[in-house]
Structure formats: structure tokens, C-alpha cells
Amino acid sequence: MSGQVLDRVDHPPAGVREDPGGFDLSAPDGTRYRVDLTTAVLDPRNTLLARHLEGRRVVAFVSPAVDRLYGDRLRAYLDAHARRGQWTLHVIRTGEHHKTLAAAEHVCALAKADGLDRHGLMLAVGGGIVADVVGFAASIYARGIRYIKVNTTLVGQVDVGVGVKTGVNALQTKNMFGAYHPAHASLNDPAFLATLPHREIRCGLAEIVKMAVILDDGLFRTLERHPDVFRRLGDGDPDHSHGDLETYVLRTSMRLMMEELCPNLQEHDLARLVDFGHTFSPVVETAGGHRLEHGEAVAVDMALSAHVARLLGLADDETCERVVRLLRRIGLPVFDPLTCTPGLMTQALRASWQRRGRKLHLVVPTGIGKAAFVEELEDLPGEVLVAALEALAADGERRDA
Numbered sequence: 001m002s003g004q005v006l007d008r009v010d011h012p013p014a015g016v017r018e019d020p021g022g023f024d025l026s027a028p029d030g031t032r033y034r035v036d037l038t039t040a041v042l043d044p045r046n047t048l049l050a051r052h053l054e055g056r057r058v059v060a061f062v063s064p065a066v067d068r069l070y071g072d073r074l075r076a077y078l079d080a081h082a083r084r085g086q087w088t089l090h091v092i093r094t095g096e097h098h099k100t101l102a103a104a105e106h107v108c109a110l111a112k113a114d115g116l117d118r119h120g121l122m123l124a125v126g127g128g129i130v131a132d133v134v135g136f137a138a139s140i141y142a143r144g145i146r147y148i149k150v151n152t153t154l155v156g157q158v159d160v161g162v163g164v165k166t167g168v169n170a171l172q173t174k175n176m177f178g179a180y181h182p183a184h185a186s187l188n189d190p191a192f193l194a195t196l197p198h199r200e201i202r203c204g205l206a207e208i209v210k211m212a213v214i215l216d217d218g219l220f221r222t223l224e225r226h227p228d229v230f231r232r233l234g235d236g237d238p239d240h241s242h243g244d245l246e247t248y249v250l251r252t253s254m255r256l257m258m259e260e261l262c263p264n265l266q267e268h269d270l271a272r273l274v275d276f277g278h279t280f281s282p283v284v285e286t287a288g289g290h291r292l293e294h295g296e297a298v299a300v301d302m303a304l305s306a307h308v309a310r311l312l313g314l315a316d317d318e319t320c321e322r323v324v325r326l327l328r329r330i331g332l333p334v335f336d337p338l339t340c341t342p343g344l345m346t347q348a349l350r351a352s353w354q355r356r357g358r359k360l361h362l363v364v365p366t367g368i369g370k371a372a373f374v375e376e377l378e379d380l381p382g383e384v385l386v387a388a389l390e391a392l393a394a395d396g397e398r399r400d401a
């Protein structure tokens, strides 16, 4: 027995475990966190959020739209579950132009003025922008404090809310500054989706299509049958926002994303399948002055990447056609004339290549539910990119869907 060290700490095996109330992730690096699925999260009788607050001082942040729709309920909830004088709430500007270092500093300044100490927590109730800004602020405030995400958009629930990334835009670059900072808790209540504008639902569907294309042909076929998922029931009434179909799509997307993130939470490996749709899209977003939202730019990138795959002989015509057709049937753009030029898209490839340690790691579909990487810049000749953009322009002009 000499030399043997007994490890008495019980670590669950690495992986993602699903239960009726959510998902537990246990990463190989020891990071563990949970994403809860709940209903009526802001009903004072639902104590899930209250339990995560643990009696700590809370500084909450919401966007103007969330304040208008849910601000009163959130204030009533905090009144019921946080001690008087122990919580404050602030409305912060949203939109990609406001996802800045200045916004993160503003969040920190508000927290400091409210006396937030290192045991306290920031509470982000909103979409990806509020979560990214507040999460980043929490990662630097007093060298890092706790924060909780209550995810109110579809992008938030299937993507931002299940991972550990935070960030702000800077130096004309998306997410130039940021941190890997797991939330203390992350809560998804599908009822929030009932008030979400259809454009925002479509953005969430873009990230869901991403997961389906790279990993799950069954999910893809479901989306083909129901491109109106999350829009068929919603009438603004949170009680009529969800059916079995929505539950299946939401849970499947969350699980696929968490399983894919789990072994590579800190992205030491920069070849990431979940970055399908995220190589050309930062330039589509930024050079386009953010006319297209994140999910819309991701859709354009996925369609372009599908054509690249077809032209390189990595995917057959049918795969490319199905990806483009599904995006169009959902109502997502597949072409942006202003930014989908050979010049800008070549710039996008070079910027991704540089950021990814001088590897391209461009994700392309090789079938439905399967994907591969185009690793080197030279593997994607200029004439292939031009031909892919021409095919994309033709897709953009098609009237059928």
C-alpha cells in the first residue's frame, strides 16, 4: 500500500446528467454547475431562485424590455425573498452596440455604489447581452464574484445560459474581452418565450439548427416538420407558450450543447463543432453595423458554410439544400448583400484563423447530424469562396421556401 493516496472526495464522473428539473454538468477539469428548468420562476411561491440567493446581497440587472414586461414581478419576488435593503435593481441598455467594456464598468460601478461585497451576487435577468455583460462584470468585480442568470430569450436558454462564457465587444471585434466564468445558478423558464418577438425566436432557432446540423438528424427532421416551433402557441400569454414539441426541442438543444461543451469547457481545444455558423458571422454582424442580429448572422454563416462544404465535396447537394431550405422556412436570412462579399468574407476567414491560433477550424456539415473541420486557410481556395457566395446570393433571391 505504500505510496498510494486514497482520494476520499466523491467526484461524479464527468458528463451531463438530465433530470426532470434540469441538467447537471460535471467537467473533467472539476468544474460543476447546474442549469435548472422551471416554471413561474418569478412567482414568489416558487422558491428555486430564492434558494440560490442564499440570503446574499443582490444587485439585479434587466434590459428595458424585460423591465417593462417582468420588472414588477421581479421586484415583488425580491421583496418577498431578499431582506429589505439587501437588493437593488437596475435597467441597463441592450443591443450589440451596448455590449461594451464601458457597459461592464457601469455594471461594476452600480454594484459598488450599492455596496456589493465579495459574498454578494449579481443577478442577470434577460437575454444573451445582459448575461454576457453582467457575467463579465461579475468575473472582474473584486477579482470575481457570484452571478446568477435567469435566461429570458431562446438564445439565452439553449446557448448562453448553458455555457460558461461571458464577454463584451471591443476593438471592432465581437467578444474581444471576456472570461470563462460559470454562473452560480442558471435558470430557464420557457414561459418567458411567450412574450419574445418572433425575430428573437428565429434567432434562437438558428442556434438550435446549428446543434441539429452538427449532431442530431432527428432534431433536424423535427425542425423540418415544425419550422414554426415556439411560434405556434405563443400569443403573449405565458400560460399558453409550451407544448410537448417545444419541450422536446428545448431539452434536446440544451442537452446537446452541454454535452458538447463539457469536455472542453475552457476551450483549450479551439476546434469546436458548436462554432458551426460562427466563423463568417462576426464580420456579418460587425461590418454590417449590427443590422443583423447574432442569430441571423449565424444563419447566413451556416448557409455559406453548407455551400463551401458542397463545393469542396465534403457534403452532397441534398445536405446543403436541406440546411438552406430549413433556415429559409424558419424565416432566417441566408444572405446579406452588404457583407457577403469576397473581400469581407476573406477578412472574416483570416480573422478567425488568427484568433484560433492560426488554424481555420471552419465547421462544415458533412451530412445532416454530422460535421467536420476545414483546418487550413489554403484548404478553402478563393474561387470556392466566390462560388459559394454566388450560390448564396441566388438562395437569397429565391422566392420559394
Ligand SMILES: NC(=O)c1ccc[n+]([C@@H]2O[C@H](COP(=O)([O-])OP(=O)(O)OC[C@H]3O[C@@H](n4cnc5c(N)ncnc54)[C@H](O)[C@@H]3O)[C@@H](O)[C@H]2O)c1
Pocket (backbone or CB within 6 Å): 063, 064, 065, 066, 069, 094, 095, 096, 099, 126, 127, 128, 129, 130, 132, 152, 153, 154, 155, 156, 159, 160, 163, 164, 165, 166, 167, 192, 193, 195, 196, 197, 200, 203, 294, 295
Ligand atoms: N456567452 C455565450 O456563450 C453566448 C452564446 C450565444 C450568444 N451569445 C451572445 O448573446 C447575444 C445575443 O443574445 P440574445 O439573442 O438573447 O439577444 P438580446 O440579449 O439582445 O435579447 C434580444 C431582445 O429581446 C429582449 N427580451 C429579452 N427577453 C425577453 C422576453 N422574454 N420577452 C420580450 N423581450 C425580451 C431584450 O431586451 C432584447 O431587446 C449576442 O451578443 C451573442 O454574441 C453569447
Ligand SMILES: O=C(CO)[C@@H](O)[C@H](O)[C@H](O)[C@H](O)COP(=O)(O)O
Pocket (backbone or CB within 6 Å): 159, 165, 175, 207, 274, 275, 278, 282, 355, 356
Ligand atoms: O455565439 C456564441 C455561441 O453560440 C458565442 O458566444 C461564442 O463565443 C462563439 O463560440 C464564438 O463566436 C466563437 O468565436 P471564437 O471564440 O473562435 O472567437
Ligand SMILES: [Zn+2]
Pocket (backbone or CB within 6 Å): 159, 207, 278, 294, 298
Ligand atoms: Zn452564437
